[in-house]
Amino acid sequence: MTDPLAPGATIGILGGGQLGRMLSVAAARLGFKTCILEPAGDCPASHVANFHLQAGYDDTAALTRFAESCDVVTYEFENIPTAALDTIEALRPIHPPRRALATSQDRLTEKTFLQSLGLTVAPFADVTDAASLDVAIARIGTPAILKTRRMGYDGKGQARIMTPGDAAAALTAMNGQPAVLEGFVDFTHEVSVIAARGQDGAVACFDPGQNVHEDGILRTTTVPALLTPTQRTDAILIAARVLNALDYVGVLGVELFVTPQALIVNEIAPRVHNSGHWTQNGCAVDQFEQHIRAVAGWPLGDGSRHSNVVMENLIGADMDRVPQIAATSASLHLYGKPEARPGRKMGHVNRVTGPAT
Amino acid sequence: MTDPLAPGATIGILGGGQLGRMLSVAAARLGFKTCILEPAGDCPASHVANFHLQAGYDDTAALTRFAESCDVVTYEFENIPTAALDTIEALRPIHPPRRALATSQDRLTEKTFLQSLGLTVAPFADVTDAASLDVAIARIGTPAILKTRRMGYDGKGQARIMTPGDAAAALTAMNGQPAVLEGFVDFTHEVSVIAARGQDGAVACFDPGQNVHEDGILRTTTVPALLTPTQRTDAILIAARVLNALDYVGVLGVELFVTPQALIVNEIAPRVHNSGHWTQNGCAVDQFEQHIRAVAGWPLGDGSRHSNVVMENLIGADMDRVPQIAATSASLHLYGKPEARPGRKMGHVNRVTGPAT
Structure with missing residues (x-):
């Protein structure tokens, strides 16, 4: 330090x-x-x-x-x-440390690491060619999803395998890149924990948010998330375990699938995260300041949630709604991108829906 | 528009x-x-x-x-x-309009304008030389304060006249500039209203804040201010009257002295104002966004107060306290000034003291 x-x-x-x-x-x-x-x-x-x-x-x-x-x-x-x-x-x-980056850059490394911490992940198998894909499907079953090990985001580099007959097309979609086959998880909803760790080892987690995706892109995050008190505690403990294992400094996003049996870790992102944007209008110190504080070796700030918030991403043509949104009590955050292309994140809106419950 | x-x-x-x-x-x-x-x-x-x-x-x-x-x-x-x-x-x-700028640049014009709106100001008189100062003292009495008509801020360009014998020294301190003699107001405290007016004529006032000065520089602003419900309404009506009279667009600061008898308008500032910095942590839309919305011809945002806040300016050597402040739950706002000179505003801290009361 x-x-x-x-x-x-x-x-x-x-x-x-x-x-x-x-x-x-x-x-x-x-x-x-x-x-x-x-x-x-x-x-x-x-x-x-x-x-x-x-x-x-x-x-x-x-x-x-x-x-x-x-x-x-x-x-x-x-x-x-x-x-x-x-x-x-x-x-x-x-900061964050190189190991966190290396771990999250590769889906196979990431899942292996998470499993080594005793955390639950979806069934997965390494896929390098048609033969290993057949073996993977035989073990994991269908439906399943084939993902490139590296460089995937917002649903890119993914192909669904509904029946074994989809295997060849899915492999072609990988463009020759190493891949991971993941079993489908029958989850009710997805939550994420935005967690921070300072250079002194102190950990502070923002309250989990509940995410809704559309076409593989985050659409909304809502706090509080639908979680039992036990699940909420578990979600935070999972994030803290990841932070400590990586000797992490900064903010990390942890995406979790919620099933009646368990919280299944989907992926981790070693950075501030779209699903943490609600903190700008829900907390005294938001995820961005928390990250800067950690990176600068400052004490972490007060990330306790004072309000209920719904964050909505403004994607592509959603920008046409900006004049209407500006006339409401919502908080607008625009990114200054010149062109509103389809699928492009142009900004987001935070709607405070009341004091924290 | x-x-x-x-x-x-x-x-x-x-x-x-x-x-x-x-x-x-x-x-x-x-x-x-x-x-x-x-x-x-x-x-x-x-x-x-x-x-x-x-x-x-x-x-x-x-x-x-x-x-x-x-x-x-x-x-x-x-x-x-x-x-x-x-x-x-x-x-x-x-924006704001030129007339607002011209009015506030000159204390004599400003006070004459405020008086013309039926608002109460401190007794004042135009001072150009020793003879007019004598006349002014005879009319207003002492103690009084002599201020340059133009370019004064943070207590600069002011001289107190406790007895008529101080007149000559005070006039010398004006450096030959035109001045205004102001009678002392026996006020209990000072409040300010940060008010905004959009291009559509809509007016939105932030809740009045209570100001404490030290050495002529704002030290703290506290919301809510100590005001009766009637005084609070009056303060907002005063600000709205000024905005409408100037066909104003943007944010304006109005400083008011509180006496048992009246709210006395001290001065107006045609811009965002130090005493409105609390809005950053007390409202969904702060004074800076409100000003930008008005200037851009957007609808005004939601400036209702959700929290009680104490804003404290960090002046000069107060910067030495930044590490201590960073370890509290206060929100720090630093200005990136390289040198912490005495009297220089280096940043401010907003302390949320609870939900709005």
Whole structure:
């Protein structure tokens, strides 16, 4: 553990999307400067960051300049090339830790790790070719879902196998990439825990939120989630176990499937998470500030929930509804993206539905 | 009234201090870009704005470039030279309106205007020289306070006259500038109303806050303020009367002295105001977003108060307390100023003390 960063220090953020944008605002609120590294120009985070270094994650000279201009480095997405991390880590601390990134980058590693902690995950099997897929289907059964081990998000890189006859098409959809077959889980709903761990080892979890997806993309998160008191405690203990096992620093998202028998860990994301956006209007300290506090070596803030909130993502043409939403008492958060393409997250709305219950 | 600005439009802000910083963040949250015009480099607003045009308020070419790069222009401080406004207003709309700026820039004009609305102000008299000061003292009596008509803030440009014998020294302190003599008001406390008016004429006032000053600088604002229900209603009606009389667009701060007999208007500020910082942690929509909504021609947001809050300014060496404050449940807002000079506002803390009462 290093000394806490003093206000005025610079926090580097790999990635310039909406998560980087809201992290930058949180960092500014605590008096930090921010430097974004992101290949795209006019990206959401660049509008509110002190510096935007427009360069690719394979540009070693730029990565070196980036690291040297920062006091500490964090990231807003998990698919950062290992070589980029090598370059940066030789110069500056990176939080969350590299092991969390490596674990979450690969679905097979991730599930194996979660299982090693004694947590329940969906049945899974390694798939490299038609033969191993047949073996996997024979063991796990159908329906099942084939997912690329790496680089999947928002439902991309996935193919459903309803009957063994779908196997060949599903494998083709993987484009030759290593994959994992996952058994279907008969869950009633999905919740997620946004959890934080400081450099001093302190853990603080936000109250679990209940997620609804559409077309593989998060649509809404509602707090409080539909959970029994025992499930709520279990959800938080699961998140804390993951944080401690990874000697984690920062905010982590844990997605859980709720079944009558168990909470099944779907996946973990070593970063602030879309399903934690409700914290901006439900807590004194939101997930973005909590992450910045952890990364800066500050004590974690007060993440207790003061309100019930429904967060709704604004995706693509949902932007047409902004004038109507602006006339309500909802809190709008727009990302400054120039083009409202289908499936593109353009912003979100937090509706406070009452004091916390 | 013009069409509402669409997300992606650019809002220009004259001045790059902490108010411009927090306005920029609010603008970004609604998907707007921001351009700051400010002579100083590395100013608080530049850390979070899209563009910082570093130029003086007398640089006509820069002002022209600034206006042309924005869709609408607002300001974070009231002492903008008239010539700068001429240049900008020929090219783009400016909110709040120029008359509000002109009125508040000059204490004599301001008090005359407030009196013309039937509002109560402290006894005042125009002072241009020793003879008019003698006349003013004879009429108003002592103790009284001599203030420059223009450019005073945070207690600067003021001299107390406890007895007529202090007159000469007080006049010397004015440095030859036109002044106003104000009678002392025997008030129990000061409150302020942060009020907003949209382009559609809708008015929304935040709940009055109670202010405590030290050495002429705001120290704390507490909500709710100590006011009878009647006083609270009167305070809001006073603010609304000022807004409507000025055909105002944006947020305005109204400082009121509370006496058993009346609410006496001390001064108005045609901008977001230090005594409105509590709204960041007490309302769904804070004064900064409210101002941006008005300036952009959007409907005003929900400024109802959900919590009791104490706002404390962090001034100069108060920055040494930041590590202690960070370990509490208070919400920190730091301005990114490099040097903690005495009397310099470095940040503020909002402490939520409970649900709204």
